[in-house]
Amino acid sequence: MLSSQLINQIAAGEVIERPASVVKELVENSLDAGAGRIDVTVEAGGAGLIRVRDDGTGIARDDLPLAIARHATSKIASLEDLTRVSSFGFRGEALPSIASVARVELMSRTAEDTRGWRYLVSPGEPPSDPIPVAHPPGTTVSVADLFYSVPARRKFLRTEQTEFGHIQRWIERCALSRFDVAFTLRHNQREVLKMKPARTPSEQEGRLAEILGRRFPEQALQVDCAAGDLRLTGWIGLPALSRRQSDLQFWYVNGRPVRDKLLGHALRIAFRDVLPHGRQPVAVLYLELDPTLVDVNAHPAKLEVRFRDARNVRDFVSQSLYRVLGRARPSGETSRIVGGHDAAGRLELQTPAGKAQAPRAGWGGQIGRSETPSPSQVNESLAFYEAFRAPTEPFPSQPIASENPDWKQGDDSIPPLGEAITHLHGIYILAEAEEGLVIVDAHAAHERIVYEKLKTQVESGEVVSQPLLIPLKVEVSRSEADQVQRSQDLLAELGLEIDLLGPDKLVVRSVPALLSGVDVAELVRDLLSELAHRETATQLQTTLRERLATRACHRAVRAGQRLSRGEMNALLRELEQTERGGQCNHGRPTWVTLDFKALDRFFDRGR
Structure with a gap:
């Protein structure tokens, strides 16, 4: 039978990967103890010393030895407790595992006790009896010389700065989960982080800015969606904040x-x-x-979870966030960028009555149905798109067919994206807004508008099929031919009429009218490939989306095509009503705004 020391060291290999793992376990214990303040001190990247101090409930003298005993937990007592666990730690193996590979000192005091107690544990040595010590209510855990008893593990540690970087990222991750708790982090006697409790929206904005950068709270959308037992809250950054890595996804x-x-x-x-x-x-x-719908015991370090209905969770999350992005609209109340150098416009978040607002959120979006355009806007838009029906024809120089294309909601009302002034170099629309100057990339804006219209037809099942003048024969594999035979109804819903001519040959008789001009053979092969691997309509629509995005780009107004004032205003009004209107299909911003403060700074006004 293995010795208890070796058993603990084996467990430590699963739970304690690096110094950051120790910090994680200790900080989670502090949070479970109801701490309102957590101070973390680290030396030599955590390999030399890790000290975590909190003001939680503390540990009674007689319970100190139990804290180091394996599986001596008070957080669960039955299998039912395990299925509904709500605490961070619950298996009772973190402290024993840490104590098997490092020197551990516990100092703690409960609110009822008049003094604290100190308890020492070292690998291979019998623990001492608790001794009295001066200590405020709460607990301090010191972990020194990590992995000194298993030198082979110590050799796998990275540089001091790398290991400390993992510690800092974990503290930041915890700070975003508990805005009500104060956190400090020191490394080699230097204070790195100091975050006070963040209870108000402005204080939460400050914590978000400290961890994700100042642009995040300025260019983020607030999320608050629910369906059945599921609820999703938080913030998502505008596409302009995207990165190559997923390191800022919490x-x-x-x-x-x-x-x-x-x-x-x-x-x-x-x-x-x-x-x-x-x-x-x-x-x-x-x-x-519901805690019973998720397994938090799927990973030794509890970093991964397993959902009972994974597909339902995935669909709820993706569709909720997709709708939040889609319903982002200019609010008309404020639309400015600080200094005029941000990558996308920033607008106050519009939310339903009773909902809290995100801290100066980016493209604001109502979580309800967008307002219906006025009849004049509809007429303008119809005339505007009529001009683009044949993309090979030159853009008409005459104004669109509308007697009065300007915004006329009220005598003194200015629409969110303003009224068009000129089409600069045939590329940018300059518009006068209530708080400054709006600059719109006409091609990017029109590309998004066209794409959303095409996509809506696909998703609503109202795809118009266009017969090919000469049916196209396509050679395929036998498995692909079989796939067509099994999926003809689904393909027909997408506007594709395909018949079998033989065991390895197809004939395409019609395609979606929206995709006229695409490489039909390539489109069919891509769709069949998706069917073979996924066999879902969702994956087929993903492939169609890519084709639609390309088609929208080709149909959008090109640089150098001059727009009349009426056409420019029609585009602005349509953009205000378009889902995901803040970015084109390639993730570029469609418009930015310079407020008067930014303009004044350019000319040193007020100095």
């Missing part, structure tokens, strides 16, 4: 920080229409659900 499930591939995939699906390939969104998101 996920929490029932308050527990997690790294979950399913949730990350759902986030990327939500951004599929507004981010180019290879870019990652920035987000801080909190998923709440």
Whole structure:
């Protein structure tokens, strides 16, 4: 039989990967103890010393030996408790595992006790009896010489700065899960982080800015969606904040920080229409659900979770975030960029009555149905798109067919994106808004408008099929031919009429009218490939989306095509009503705004 020391060291190999793992376990214990303040001190990247001090409930003298005993936990007592666990720690193996590979000192005092107690544990040595010590209510855990008893593990540690970087990122992750708790972090006698409790929206904005950068609270959308037992809250950054890595994606499930591939995939699906390939969104998101619907005991370090109905969770998250992005609209109340150098416009978040507002959120979006355009706007838009029906024809120089294309909601009312002034170099529309100057990339804006219209037809099942003048024969594999035979109804819903001519040959008789001009053979092969691997309509629509995005780009107004004032205003009004209107299909911003403060700074006015 293995010795208890060796058993603990084996367990430590699963739980204690690096110094950051120790910090994680100790900080989570502090949070479980109801701490309102947590101070973390680190020396030599955590290999020399890790000290975590809190003002929680503390540990009674007689319970100190139990804190180091394996599986001596008070957080669960039955299998039913395990299925509904709500605390961070619950298995009772963290402190014993740490004590098997490092020197541990526990000092603690409960509110009822008049003095604290000190308890020492070292690998291979019998623990001492608790001795009295001066200590405020709460607990201090010091971990010295990590892995000194297993030198082979110590050799796998990275540089001091690398290990400390992991510690800092974990503290930041915890700070975003508990805005009500104060955190400090010191490394080699230097204070690195100092975060006070953040209870008000402005204080939370400050914490978000400190961890994700000052641009995040300025260019973020607030999320608050619910369906059945699921609720999703938090913030998602505008596409302009996207990164190559997913390092600024913070996920929490029932308050527990997690790294979950399913949730990350759902986030990327939500951004599929507004981010180019290879870019990652920035987000801080909190998923709440019935504890019985999620297994938090799926990973030794509790970093991963397993959902009972993974597909339902994925669909809820992706569709909720997709709708939040889609319903972002200019609010008309404020639309400015600080200094005129941000990558996208920033607008106050419009939310339903009774909902809290995100801190100066970016493209604001009502979580309800958008307002219906006025008849004059509809007429303008119809005339505007009529001009683009044949993309090979030159753009008409005459104004669009509308007697009065300007915004006329009220005598003194100015629409959110302003009234057009000129089409600069045939590229940028300059518009006068209530708070400054709006600059719109006409091609990017029209590309988004056209794409959303085409996509709506596909998703609503109202795809118009266009017969080919000469049916196209396509050679395929036998498995692909079989796939066509099994999926003819689904393909017909997408506007594709395909018949079999033989065991390895197809004939395409019609395609979606929206995709006229595409390489039909390539489109068919791509769709069949998706069917072979996924066999879902969702994946087929993803392929169609890519084709639609390309088609929208080709149909959009090109640089150098001059627009009349009426046409420019029609485009602005349509953009204000378009889902995901803040970015084109490639993730570029469609417009920016210079407020009067920014303009005054350019000319040193007021100095």
